[in-house]
Amino acid sequence: MSAAYRRAADIVAGEFGALGYAVRRQRVPxxxxxxxxxxxxxGTTVNVIADPPGFDAGRPHVVLGAHLDTVPQAPGAEDNASGVAVLVELARMLREQPAALPVRLVAFGAEESRGSGWRWYAFGSRHYAARLxxxxxxxxxxxxxxxxxxxATAAVPVCHGGRGSxxxxxxxxxxxxxxxRACVNRASDHVSFERVGIPAARIGSVPYDAYHSSADRPAVVDPSQLRRSGNVVWTWLRSL
Incomplete structure (x- = not known):
């Protein structure tokens, strides 16, 4: 685990903890x-897991996740500080207005690939799902x-992984x-859940020139799109 990833995990864990969630780190080889x-x-990375008060993993609940890592050459503003930022904001909103089903929040480690094929990416979420x-x-x-x-895009991408419901x-x-807009995407943490039979989806995946490059900085992120993406999840949570 790099020093930068450790700092990022500490920041996110601190945000969750300040909101009153029970926070733990799950080690992932x-x-x-x-x-x-x-x-x-x-090496070893960590998933940062945040549970609301009274949470019981054996009772019905939903999981919201966003990967906390990026590739070595990229600052990772869009991929994936954008997802983490929305995850933290949803965590705040859920403390004010809990959903009908409890929500566990997870910042996953090591989503980015280290080789070719599905066994070489999404290590954090695969580890999490396999140990349920x-x-x-x-x-x-x-x-x-x-x-x-x-x-920025006209329609928020809402994807399934093509391997499950x-x-x-x-x-x-x-x-x-x-x-x-509907889409199929097989390249994020939702696929780890689909593979073990858990219904899952992904929000996001708009192509952009700065993808996995040193230019993936805050200027590429549109705050209005963050709000739209978060609102898609929020309205769904309210409908449960």
């Missing part, structure tokens, strides 16, 4: 590999990944008061 042309060593017991897995009624949610994406779109 990560293999050596090549991340978008840059060799990276084996049978009753805990059944208790997760839906998972939504917030990934690259800040690029499309119900979560459909319900997100049905509840939305903002314009959305």
């Amino acid at each position: 990560v293999p050596a590999g090549v991340s978008w042309g840059v060799a990276v060593p084996a 017991g049978t009753s805990q897995r059944k208790a997760v009624r839906a998972m939504v990944s917030l990934d690259r949610v800040g690029r 499309t119900a979560v994406a459909e319900k997100l779109r049905a509840a939305a008061t903002d314009r959305t």
Whole structure:
């Protein structure tokens, strides 16, 4: 785990803790590999998990997640500080107006790929999903990944991973008061949940020139798009 990632995890954990969530770090082993042309060593990262007071992982709930890492050459403003920012804001809103189902929030480590194929990316979310017991897995009624949610676009992308139920994406779109569009995306943490039978969806994935480059800085993120992306999730949560 790099010093920069450790600082980011501490910041997010502090934000969750200040809102009254019970916060813990789940350690995740990560293999050596090549991340978008840059060799990276084996090591350990963490998922930052935040639960509301009284949360019981064995009872029905939903999971909202956003990956906290980026690739070595990118500051990661859109990919994926944008998703983390919306996740933290939704955490604040949920403390003021809890949803009908409890919501667990997770900032996932090591989403970015270290090689070719699905086994070489989304290490944090795959680790999380693989370690759910049978009753805990059944208790997760839906998972939504917030990934690259800040690029201006006419319609918020609401994607499923193509490996499971499309119900979560459909319900997100049905509840939305903002314009959305359907899509299939197999490259984020929602796929880890689909693979173990948990209905999941992804918000975001608009292409942009600064993707995985040193130019992925705050100027590429549109605050209005952050609001629209967050609102799609919020209206869905209110509909549960």
